[in-house]
Amino acid sequence: MNIIYKITYPNGKIYVGQDRTDSINYFGSVNNEMIAKDFTREQRRRFTVTRETLWESETATRAEVTQKEIEFIKSLKSNDPSVGYNQWPKFKG
Numbered sequence: 001m002n003i004i005y006k007i008t009y010p011n012g013k014i015y016v017g018q019d020r021t022d023s024i025n026y027f028g029s030v031n032n033e034m035i036a037k038d039f040t041r042e043q044r045r046r047f048t049v050t051r052e053t054l055w056e057s058e059t060a061t062r063a064e065v066t067q068k069e070i071e072f073i074k075s076l077k078s079n080d081p082s083v084g085y086n087q088w089p090k091f092k093g
Contacts, residue, residue: 002065004055004072010047011038014084016054016076018069020062027051030085 001022007015007030017028027049039047054072057065070089078084079091 002057002060003053004065004069006052006054006072006076006078008050008052009035009038009085010043010049013038014076014078016069016073016078016084016086018065020065031087034085034087 003019003022005017005019005028007017007028009015015028015030017030019026036044055068057068060068073079073086073089076084077091079086079089080093081091
């Protein structure tokens with residue numbers, strides 16, 4: 001199963017990614033340093049993130065999954081640093 005998901009962090013920022021393995025334990029490859037700078041040591045002690053499936057397909061090709069991921073990144077503006085943690089495609093404010 002191919003999945004496009006949205007991760008929501010406690011600060012409200014989001015990350016959109018794809019999972020082509022349907023792993024329940026996969027939370028993306030967001031840049032660790034980007035997230036870490038947004039949270040204090042105390043905030044890092046206990047927090048909850050949410051993973052939401054936005055789209056899924058059993059038959060989509062890798063290219064189709066990537067295209068769908070880009071569509072969601074752009075529509076949700078998760079590549080805007082004030083909104084989310086996606087670094088690609090580059091945000092064009």
